[in-house]
Amino acid sequence: MEIETSNRGKVDMMLAGIDLAWKNEKNPTAVSIGELSGHHLNVTGIHPALSGLNELKSIILLQEELYGVAIDAPLVMQNSFGQRHCERQVSVDFGGRGASCHSSNLERYPNPAGVELSRHLESLGFEHLRHADNGKFQIECYPHPAIIEIFSLPKRLAYKKGPTDAKKQGQVILSNYIKALGRSNVISLSIIDEFQTYLDHSYIRSLSGEALKTNEDVLDSIICVYIAALFSHSVPHKCYGSVEDGYIYVPKQPCVN
Structure with missing residues (x-):
């Protein structure tokens, strides 16, 4: 599939990564938009500190050629209590490396924002875990284990x-890893100049409070859109759980040497 864009020629598909606030009415959400061309992903849009699902849905609708979305939030939730099965599975594999899952259930999140967003995406034709060759897709992801796998980290x-x-130092380190994806032989990553500030060490160290949290959300959204690109290329991965009861997609592909 190729999409004609007015200024940048042809791309294979437009993707989005969403770091969704689980309690969307209280906390902000960040979105990164990327254009995938072969084995290169170019982040061309970043929308920080979105407030509420309506604002997020408006951003999605503006991306007329959007083809795939990776979301850091529970998209399918059937359990009333405890953890989803996929969360327990991820915690078994990654708990020893410090990347266990939070618990999501309908008692704790009676009106889960991720489920509402997922249903909205389904109404627009985005199916869970659909192969990119067969149409629009949405996937639930979790940055912590994905970062461990993408960058071959011990924890x-x-x-x-x-x-x-x-937290500032952690963001500086994450920004360095993100920059290192520019030389990846799997999928290389670039970010247009307008949004390089989010990766700038001096800028990160100048932040505090809500501004520091906003930058964290943006970095997560960049990881999410990169995960969407990995999914579209069918890299080695493990999908914990099921579409029926909840799942988490984790790439198992080291992307930098």
Whole structure:
């Protein structure tokens, strides 16, 4: 499939990565838009600090040629209590490396934003785990284990919790890994100049409070859109759980040397 874009020629498909706030009415969401051409992904749009599902849906509708979406949030949730089976499975494989899953259930999240978003995407033709050759797809992903696999790390990269200085340093390290994807032989990554600030060390170290959290969300959304690109290329992976009861897609492909 090829899409004609007015300024950049032809791309294979347009993809989105969404770091979705699970409690969407309280916390912001970040979205990265990328254009995949062969084995190269170019991030051409970043939408930070979106408020609520309606704003997010509007951004999605603006991407008329959007073909695939990877979302960091539970998209299928049937369990009333405890963890989904896929969350328990991921925790078995990655818990020893610091990347266990949070628990998602209908008691804790009676109106889960991810489920609503997923159903909206389904109404637009995006099917769960559909092979990219067969039409539009959506997948649930989880950045922590994906980062471990993509960058061949021994354990979870710490950039979300702890003292502010520790979170800043974690984001600096993650930004370096993201930049390293520019030389990947699997799928190389570029980000247009307008959005390079999110990876800038001095900028990250200048942040605090909500601004630091917004930058974290943006970095996660970049990882998510990269995961969407990996899915479209059918790289080695493991899909925990099922579409019926909830699943998490984790690429098993090292992408940098």
